[in-house]
Amino acid sequence: MLKKFSNIVSTRLGFTVFLVILFWLKTLYAYFFKFDLDFDNSFQILLAIINPISSALLLIGLALYVKNTKLYYILSMGIYIALTVLLFANSTYFGEFTDFITINTMMATGKVSAGLGESALNLFNLGDLIFIIDFVLIGILMWRKIIRFDQRAFNKRASFAITSLSILAFTVNLFMAEIDRPELLSRGFSNTYVVRYLGLVPFTVYDGINTYKTNQVRKEAKPTDVDEVKTYITANYAKPDPETFGIAKGRNVIYIHLESFQQFLINYKLKVTDPDTKVEKDYEVTPFLNSLFSSKETFAFDNFFHQVKAGKTSDAETLMENSYFGSSQGSFFVSNGGKNTFQAAPDILGQVGGYTSAVFHGNVGSFWNRNETYKHLGYDYFFDQTYFDVDKSNSFQYGLHDKYMFGDSINYLEHLQQPFYTKFITVSNHYPYVQFDGGESGFPLADTKDDTINGYFATANYLDTSVKEFFDYLKSSGVYKNSVIVLYGDHYGISNSRNPDLAELLGKEKETWSNYDNAMLQRVPYMIVVPGMDKGHVDHTYGGEIDNLPTLLHLLGIDNSKYPELGQDLLSPDHRNLLAMRSTDNWVSPTLTSYSGRIYRTDTGEEITNPDPATKNEIDSNNKASEAQLKISDAITTGDLIRFWPNDGLKTIDPNDYSYVKGLKKAKAIEKKLGDKSTSIYSQHGNKSTKDLWKTETYQELHPELETDKSSEASSSSGKK
Template sequence: MKKITKNLLNFMSTRLGFVLTLLVLYWIKTMWAYTIDFNLDIQGFYQVFLAIINPFPISLLLLGLALYVKRTKLFYSLAFGIYLLLFAWLVSNSIYYREFSDFVTVNTMLASSSVSAGLGEAALELFRPWDILYLIDFPILAFLFFKKYIRMDDRPFNKRASFAVTSLSAMLFSANLFLAEIDRPELLSRGFSNYYVVRALGLPAFLGYSANQTYTANRERSKASEKDLEPVTEYIQSHYAEPNPEYYGIAKGRNVIYVHLESFQQFLIDYKLQADGKEYEVTPFLNSLYHSNSTLAFSNVFNQVKAGKTSDAETMIETGLFGLNQGSFMVNYGGTNTQQAAPFILSKNGGYTSAVFHGNTGSFWNRNTAYKQWGYNYFFDASYFTKQDDTNSFQYGLNDKIMLKDSIKYLEHLQQPFYAKYITVSNHYPYTTSLIGDEIGFPLAKTKDETINGYFATANYLDSSVKALFDYLKESGLYDNSIIVLYGDHFGISQTRNPNLAPLVGKTSETWSNYDNAMMQRVPYMVVVPGMDKGKIIDTYAGQVDMLPTLEHLLGIDSKNYLQVGQDMLSTQHQQITAFRSSNNFVTPKYTSFNGRTYYTQTGEEITNPDETIKKELDEIRNAANTQLKMSDAIQTGDLIRFYKGNDLGKVNPKDYSYLNSMKALLAIEKEKGDQSTSLYSKRGNVSTVDLFNSPSYRALHPEQFQTSSSDEDSSQENSSSSSSSSTANP
C-alpha cells in the first residue's frame, strides 16, 4: 500500500500527473453536482455513460493548455487558475440551479443585475452544508505541497506530448458529441433544453453553446432599429382582418383554458381503427366536442412549426408570430426579447391571472424564462406534481391523467378570470412507452412501423384524459364561465413514416404524394363555448399563427394594434393563405405548394405545366406567404416590439415573475383579498374540489373488453385441460 501511495504521489509530482489530478478532482465534483444538485433526468445506461464521460473532453483541453508553458511557477499558476475557473463555473451553476432550476447562461451573466435581483440577500441561504465537499480538495492539496509529498516539476513538458493531449481532448469531444447526437438528434441545432446539453456534453461545453446562442441572437438584435418597424406596421395594418360581429365578444370575461393536444393530427377526429374484425373509435370524446353545437371546430387548420416543434406552436398561439426557420424561438430569444403575448394582453384587458401546467421539467424549451417574457404569473412544472417514476411517467414527463389531477389543487386557487394552459405529453413519440398497467388495452394498429402502431392507443389515452378534465370542469362549476380551446401542436407521424400509414387512411403507399404529406399537417382547433348554440364545423383554411387574433376577438379584444401577423379565422376578411414555416410552401383552398410540388387542393392533382394565369396566381400567393414569414422574422429576430408604441400595453418586466413557491403566493393573494377573492376555492366557501377530478383507466372504462379476454383465456385453459385428460385416458 505504501508503495502504491508513493508511486501515486510521484506521478502527481510530474506536470502531466498534476494536470490529470486536477482533471479527476473536477470530474468527482461534477459527478457530485449531477447527483445531488442537478435534476438531469438521466434515464438508461446510455445517458449515464454520457454523463460520466462528458466532464473530461473540455476540461482536459483547458487544463492541458498549461502543459505548453515552460516556466515552472507559471505552469502551476496557470493550471491551478484554470482549475479554479472550472470549479467556480461548476459551483455557481449548482447554487444558481437551486434558485432557478436552470443553468447559468451567457445572457444571465450579461444581465447580472437581474440575476442579483433574483438571488438578492437570500443568496447565502442557497448554500448547503454539503457544499463543503466542493472545497475539501483545496486544503488537502495545500497540505501535500506544504509537506512536499507533492513537489513542483521543473522539467518542461514535451511540446509534441502537449499537442497530443490537446488532440486527445479534441477527439474525446468529437466522440462525446457524436454519442450525444445519437441519444438526442439535432441536440445543438434545435436547442431542446439547457439540461439536455449539460447532460450530454457537460457544463464547460454548455458555456460555449450558450455563448454561441447569445452571439447569434445579439448580432441580429443589434442590427435592428426603430426604422425597421415601419414596413412591419404597414404590413400589420394592411393585413388586419376585422372581427366578425356575430362572434366578437361572445366569451368576454370568461376563463380561458387551453388544452395542448400533443402530436395530435386532424385525421384522428372521427377515425375508427379496424382491429380483429372490430371498429374502435380512437377519440370518442374529442369527436363529440368536434360535432357539438357549443364548439367552433375548424377542419382545415395546419401546423406551421419547424425545428422548434412544440415550442413553435406555443410561440404562435401566444404571440401571433412564427417561430424561427432554424432552431427554437423560445430557446434562442424567449428569455430576452420583449413580447406582447396572450397572458400579458389578457392581464391588461380584463385582469386575467395566467398559469401553465406541464408535467415535464421547467427548463425544457426554455419555458421557465420564456414564460416570464410572455407575462405568465405562474408555471407549474414537474417540480409541483407527483414524483416521477417508471409507473407514472416516461421520458417526456408525467402522464396526463396524473398531471391533470395534480393540477387541480393549484387551479382552484387561481383568481378568476384566469388564462390557463395545459400541456399534455402522453401522446408523444415514440407512442410505445407512456402507457402501462390498466391503461393498456386499446388495440395497436398492424403496420410495419411500431411508432404508427402505438399512435392510436396513446391518442385514445389523451382523449380520455381530456374527458376527465371536462368532467371536472362541469362538476366544479368552472365550465359554464369558461371557454376551452383545444389545439394540436404538430404532426405525430412524420413524412418518412406516412407511406406506412397510408393504408390506414384509405391511401396506398405507392401513390402517396407530397400533397398527402401537406394534408397530414392539419391539426385540430376547437373553441368550446358552453351555452353557445351556434357552433359548427368551419372549413376556413388557416394556421396556428391565426389562433391568437381569433381568441382575442372572441374575448372582445381588438387585435388591430398588436404586432401579430395572423388573422381572425372567423373574420370574413380572413385571406385563407396559410404559410408553412419553410419558404415557398403554402396551402390555400385552391392551391397547395409543398416540398417543391404544386397541387390543386380540392383534388390533389399535381400541377406540372401551369398556364400564365395559374403562374400569376401562384406567384401572388407565394409572395403573400413569404412576406408574412419575412415580417414575423423581422419582429422576432430584431426584437422590434421593444420599439413599438402603437398600443398602451407597456412592456413586460420579467423580474416581476417568480415560479418558486407558487402555492404559497396563491394562498397569500386569497388571504389578502378575503371576501373579494374570486378563486374557485373561495367561491365554494374554502372547500376544495380536488376530489371531484376522476380519471378512470382504460380497463375501468372498457370492462367488457377484458371480461371477453378473460373468458377466452378460461375457455382456452378448460379446453387444454380437457384435451390433456383425454390424452391421458386414451394413450
C-alpha cells in the same frame, strides 16, 4: 495486396485519404438510408455522392500541416471523430425532427435535453453501428501493425496543395449545385437542399454564419424598423365578425394542448381483426374529442395546420400566444425567449381584462427554457413538475401522465382568481408512444412494421379520456359555463419519414405516397368551445396556429388591431384563407398546395409541373404573401422589435417581477387578502376544495367487457374513416 494497402495507409497522406474514404462511405449511408433528401434527378444524386469528399479532405487534411508525429495522428483522429459525431447526431435527430441540427439547436442542448431521458435511446437502431464500426477497424489495423505511424513530416507545399484541391473541389460542387438550384444559399430554400447539394459540413458552417448574422440583427435593430411591421399589420388586419365578436367576453380561457395530435385522428376508427375468431372490430380512437368537434358549442376547423419547425411544442406556444412564428432554426423559446420583449396573450389579458395567468405542465420547468420565457410572456404562475408528486408509476421521460396532471392541477387551479387564462400541456401522447400497462392497457395497437405508428392510437385514446375527465370536472365545479376552452394539436405526431408506413391505415398506397400527402398530414385539430353557444360548426377555412390569438381576442371582445400580431381572425369574413408554413415557399390554399418544392392541386393532390399563366400568377402571389409574413415575423423575433412598439396601453413587462417558486402560497395569500371579494373556485365553493369532484377511471375500468390479454394487442389491424 495487404502489404500494398499497409504501405499506403502507413504514410500520412495515405492515412488521411483512408479516413476521408471511411467518412465518405458513412456519409453516403446516412444520405441514402437515414436522411430523406428527396432527390428529383440523377444529377442531384451525383452531387450527393461527391459532396462529402471536399469538406472531409479539407478538415482532416489540416492535420498534414503538423510536423510532430504523435500530434498529427491525434489531430487527424480528433477531426475524424468530430465529423462522425456530427454525422451520427444528425442521423439520429433527423429520424424524429425530419431536419438537420442547427447551431441554435447545439447551443440549446442543455435546455432541451432536460426531461428527454431514455427517449433518445428509442431513436437508435442496429444500422447505427455503421457509424462506429470503422473505429474498431482502425483499432485492429493499428494493433496488427498494418497501419504504422509515419515519422516523416508531410511537405508544407503538398499540404497547401491538398487544401487548395479541396477548396477547388468544393467550388466546383457549389457551381454545379447552382446550375440545378439557383440562389441556393441566398434564398435559403431549406436545410435539406443545402445538405443535398453541398453536404452536412458545409450546411453546418452555412448555418453558423446565418446564426451569427441573426444575432447581429438584434444588436443593430432600430426603432424605425418597426414601421414596416406596423404597415404589414394594418394592411393585413381582418376585422371581426359582428356575430361572434365578444360572445365570450369576460370568460375564463382554458387552453388544452393536445401533444403530437394530428387531425386525421378525429373520427378515425382503428379496425382490428381478432387472430382467433377472425372477427373485425372498430375501435374509435378519440370518441370525446370527436363529440366536441361536431358540437354546436364548438367552432371547429378541419383545415387548420401546425406551423412549427425544430422548436416543435415551443414553436406552437410562440405561434398560439404571440401570433408570429418561431425561429427558422432551433427553438425561439431557447434562443430568444429569455431575452426578447413580448406582447403575448397572458400579458394582454392580464392588463386589459384583469386575468390571472398560469401554465400547468408535468415536466421540468427548464424544458424548452419555459421557466425563463414564461416570465417574459407575462405568466403569473408556472406549475411545473416540482408541484406534482411524480414517480415511475405515474410518469415517463416527458413528465407526468395526463390524467394525473389534470387531476393534481386542481389543487392549484381552484385557488386562482377568475377570470383566469390557463394552459394545460399534456405529454402522454408524445413520441415514442409507449404502450401502457396495468389498468390503462387494452386499447389495441396498430399492426405496421413501425412501433411508433403502432402505439400512436392507444396513447391518443388515453389523451382523449384524460380530456373528457377534465371537462367533467369543469362542468361539475361550475367553471365550464363561464369559460371558453381552446383545444389544439401542437404539431405532427408521425414524422414525414414514417408516413409511408402509415399510408395503409389511412386507406392509401405506400408506393404512391407523395409530398402532397405529407402536406395534408400537417393538419392538427383546432377547436374553440364556447359553452351555451349554438352557432358552432365545422369551418373549412384554411389557417394555422398564427391565427389563434386574433381569433380568441375577438371572441373575448378585444380588438387586436393595435397589437403586433401577424395572424387573422379565422371567423372574420376578411380572412386571407392562405396558410404559410415555417419553411419558405411551403403553403396551402383552398386551390393550391406548395410543399417541398412541388405544387399540387389541393382538392385532388394532382402535381402541377407546367402551370398555365393563371396558375403561375396564383403561385407567385401565394409565394409573395407567405414570404412576406415570414419576413415580418423574423424581423420581429430576430430584431426584438416589440421593444420599440409604440404605446398601445400596455406596460412593458419586467421579468424580474415574476417568480414561480411557492406559487400555491402566493395564490392563497391573494385569496386571504381579498376575503369575500375573492373570485377563486375555492372561494366560490365556500372555501372548500373541489378536488373530490375529479373522477378518473382506467381504460380497463371503462371497458370491462374487452379482452386485455397481450395476444389481442398483436392482432392485425388497418384503419378506416
